[in-house]
Amino acid sequence: MADDHHGPTVRIYLAVFASLMFLTALTVWVAFQDLGMFNDVVALGIACTKATIVILFFMHVKYASRLTWLLAGAGILFLLILFAFAMADYVSRGWLGMPASHYLQ
């Protein structure tokens, strides 16, 4: 039964660890470079990359069943829905150029 797990090898774990440490150093270094609005984009891009690496290898999703993929994907999908709908509301509030009290009278 132990051969049911085709989990990562120790070598893969060490490579994953090295890349996570490298990306941490990279994100600190990039934070001190003036990229204007792209500082945020790069920082979040690196964080998403690190999270993906952790999910695929440390959390074994790369080697897991399709049902596990579905659940992990559902978590991320609902998170994006939460962000998208909340931001769609807050960002668009000023667009009509009239105070909210207008609707209340």
Next chain:
Amino acid sequence: MADHAVHHDHPHGLAHQFEDMPQQKESAIIGMWSFLITEILFFGGFFATYLIYRSYYPEAFFEGSSHLDISLGAFNTAVLIISSLTMAMAVHKSHEGNKKGIMVYLILTGILGLTFLVVKYFEYSAKIEYGLVPGLVWHPHGENSPQLALFYSLYFGMTGMHALHMIIGIGLLIWLFIKTAQGTYTAEYNAPVEIFGLYWHFVDIVWIFLFPLLYLLGTQGGGH
């Protein structure tokens, strides 16, 4: 699979509602991921709040972030990544049924988790000393003091909930260590070690996002 269950009368650790060990383990992993979805959305609420207020008050968020110690934040990021490696190794050893290996890597993971919390304790102490705790000791009097308080409320809310997850994690880790020492886990029955690993890595991922959003934001000094 049904034949399999008949041959193994009652393998160690197999609950009667499952056909065999792989099915039981798969169910445990699916169950843990279902729980993690609720955790993703729980922290998602914090991140959405952060996103909204940061888009409203970028200057105050930059200023608040600039008071956080990047080297301590980076150090703790590294500590958590190392602890994820040791946790992954504990799970790896559990697949081999290597009791001593599991115990060694669980201890290392626990020590790293405690290291993280000790650093966090010193960071919180400094914030209390400088009066940057909204509602408790709040010294800023500038024009943007209320917006700054929003940043620090989110800082304490997010890192505090994260730290609570670490404390719960260390508690579970001690329990796992005792069960391992009692010889509960074998090459066949090790799902508790595996799903605890999933929890631990999830808590690491939360910090992977907290670090740039809270600590690295202030380096560009009030830019836009």
